[in-house]
Amino acid sequence: MQQETVKQTSSFKIASKLQDYKLLIKFNLSFMVVFSAVISYLLAPRVTAYDLTAILILFAGGMLVTGSANAINQIVEKDTDAMMKRTASRPVASGRMSVEEATAFAVISGLGGTLLLWHFNFLTAALAAVSLFIYAFIYTPLKKISAISVLVGAVPGALPCLIGWAAGNDDLSAGGWILFGIQFFWQFPHFWAIAWIAHKDYSKAGFKLLPSGEGQTKYSAIQAIIYSLLLLPVGVLPYFYGMSGIVSLGIVLLANLFMVWQCLRLYREMTVQAARRVMFSSYIYLPVVLLALLIDKVKV
Known part of the structure; x- marks a missing residue:
């Protein structure tokens, strides 16, 4: 009986941790972003057949880079997130995840995703790195300064289309x-x-x-x-x-x-x-x- 309780507790902890990482990367937003990259890849003229391996690499690399950017965003905005009803339950803002853990994830996923995207070509990886940098280190702090942040944020928000196109066509x-x-x-x-x-x-x-x-x-x-x-x-x-x-x-x-x-x-x-x-x-x-x-x- 006690062993069963321990198993259930462990399962609950794992499920809770996975849910926290899902919130950290803003899974729904990240999925939409990567979806546009994959469609753009498939729209490239040089892509004449569906290569499932390439699609999965693009999807995984895109999710890792986007997840890294969103994690950095939540680290920077943890105090303001805690003030807002819609974001107070985010893992870093609520204290369920430490800044150190979120930072380690952001670094590993950002580097890992960029290296994965290098599978296609250097241009794809470089665009992903630029997108991450603009979103995490320019758009995020700018949100408190000026409404022009939406204009700035729209650049990394649209770059996934160029990333997907570059992966498929090797050009811009x-x-x-x-x-x-x-x-x-x-x-x-x-x-x-x-x-x-x-x-x-x-x-x-x-x-x-x-x-x-x-x-x-x-x-x-x-x-x-x-x-x-x-x-x-x-x-x-x-x-x-x-x-x-x-x-x-x-x-x-x-x-x-x-x-x-x-x-x-x-x-x-x-x-x-x-x-x-x-x-x-x-x-x-x-x-x-x-x-x-x-x-x-x-x-x-």
Whole structure:
């Protein structure tokens, strides 16, 4: 009986530790980031067949590098995370994981992920290292200084597309930059919607994320509309560049117009519920558009 209790306790500790690491790397966010890298890799013209080994290496390397960046983010922001309801339960902020343990994980995963990505070429590994550095050491501290942090953060947020493209095509040709542009402009309405929803929490922690200094204002909503509109011409470039066909063009237009509509509703209603609809429309947009481009890929 006592032995069984010890086994159950050990199993619970292991499960709790795994859950803490899942929170440390922000698994859902990391998965979305790596998903865009894998799709970009598969969209590269030189990738003509699905190489499962290469996909798994890209996925693993991407998850490790992204996880490292997110771990550093939580180390730096542990005190402010503890002040906010939505982040207080994070492992470092709550004290369940020491700074030393999180730092060791960040170093090992960052180096390990970069070396894994070197399997493709030096360019892929270098882009991953640059992305990690900008996110962890420029964007993270800038969040408390200026709303321009969202612009800075959008760069490492979009670099996974270039990382995937470089892994597949061994270059930074126009197709990779088009995918970078789609993910770059997509981030503004997406993150401003999140910042709108969590405005009180963010303000309490001293984060400046909405474009208006006053926070939830018409100006912030207008900026979300502008960037959702800027996404429109960038989103159709894969068709005109010959990367994908007419079917994906229609899907891209519908997904983009739906997001623009939700941003317009935010401007009219000025509510958290409207911001939540913008956030959900952005969550729908990215996977739908990327998968549509892949399924409708023009073979060269």
